[in-house]
Amino acid sequence: MNEPIQMVDLKSQYLKIKPEIDQALLSAVEGVAYINGPQVKSFAKSLQEYNKVTRAVTCGNGTDALQIAMMGLGFKPGDEVIVPAFTYIATVEVIALLNLVPKFIDVKEDTFELDYDQLESIITEKTVGIVPVHLFGQCSNMETINAIAKKHNLAVIEDTAQAMGAEYIFKDGTKAFAGTVGDVGTTSFFPSKNLGCFGDGGALLTQNAELGETLQIIANHGQRQKYRHETIGVNSRLDTTQAAVLEVKLKYLNDYSAARQKVARKYDEAFANIDGFITPKKAEYSTHVYNQYTCRIKNGKRNELKIYLQDKGIPSMVYYPIPVHLQEAYRVYGYNAGDFPIAERLCEEVLSFPIHTEMKDEVQDYIIENIVNFFKY
Structure with missing residues (x-):
């Protein structure tokens, strides 16, 4: 080979759409609204429309998205959250950071998803949520997971960091994008993801308008209005320049x-x-x-x-x-x-x-x- 082989060839991908990316970045820089600029709002709207959800909330990275989701759903210290033992560390990291208790579950040998056949056997009175991880690019068995969650009054957070653009196929043949089937979907825009920016970035997706508003408030220091903090929040923002890049790449x-x-x-x-x-x-x-x-x-x-x-x-x-x-x-x-x-x-x-x-x-x-x-x- 004349050139080194890459796991992911980000340079070639960039060069193919270079004029659009360069113009988007230039517009963001010239606009000087580097934090929460118009490109952020525009991308959030485009992401919402692409995924056909009620609300898309952008944030700083995929790990933040998971944390914001758990905060928005009201998980409290000591609550148990079911999570696969085979996943990237971020999925579990936020559970520990919030003083929740990770309840590990084994995975399916062929699809790598959490073993939904074992789910009910590990649910306790302390269990509040399930985090199916759509590992490597395809969805977990969401209908089965959602049915169990509904039976036990549990929240479902889809970790969609590796499956943006994948479609879940319901038994009746209808489809919905990964991250839109549970209560909240979270994703990462790390550069190597299928939809990746030029740094860090993340987002949350939900069909629940009230929950979507709560997630937006939490991501912005717990404020709906500047200097009016109605809940405990975090500082997690998608940079304007990253939003500009993602707006272009979403089209592709x-x-x-x-x-x-x-x-x-x-x-x-x-x-x-x-x-x-x-x-x-x-x-x-x-x-x-x-x-x-x-x-x-x-x-x-x-x-x-x-x-x-x-x-x-x-x-x-x-x-x-x-x-x-x-x-x-x-x-x-x-x-x-x-x-x-x-x-x-x-x-x-x-x-x-x-x-x-x-x-x-x-x-x-x-x-x-x-x-x-x-x-x-």
Whole structure:
């Protein structure tokens, strides 16, 4: 390869829409409304319309979005929140920061989502919410999760940081975007996300107008009107320049999803018959937008394959090497090795390969050739 292979090629993506991005940034800079400028309001409205929700609230990052959601739903110290043991740390971090109690649950081996078949068995009188994580680009089984939540009067917060633009498919065939099916959807605009800005950013989505207003107030120091603080809030803002970038890129989100799906289909076909190599399963109740193309490498060969590819100039990533319940910071909650066997096994098997919107055929062919060759010997 003439150029280094990237997990995500952000430069090529930028160059393809450079004139629009540059003009948007210039307008934001020249407008000098660097905090809460018109671009922020415009993007929030566009995000609301794209997702067909009652309210979209922008904020500083995806972690803040999760915290604001839990604050807005009125979770109190000591309350339990159900969260998968196989997820990025932010999902659990905010639970701990708010002095809530993470109630870990194992995940499905094939789709990586929380094991909804175990949900009712871990609900207690202290449980107040469930956080399904739409990991790697597709939705969790929201109808089942929502039904259980309704039965036990629990709130549902969708962690949609990796699945913006994916669609949940209801049993009757209707569809709704990820993050719009539960009480609140949260997302991140970290640069490598399917909809990413040039720094940090996040948002919350809800169909509940009253809750949406509460989330907006919390994100702005707990104030609806300047210097009138009606509740405890935080300072979490999406920068005007980031909103300008996102306004442009939102127009291309469906194209970005289609491009990632095309890459994934080619990978799927190439790897279909490799023994011990399990490609991502597509759930029947969701489209998949492949924020990551994450496979399972069986028979203890994951790390060997990763090193082999590195020597060939091909990057790969392990999302995630240690389940949350075994992270040192979360040992205090009393969980041990063996408590969530599938999550623990996935941490030993998962490996993600390059996938992005500007993937060139020759680059993907080179990646495929080397992965296939590894399993020949």
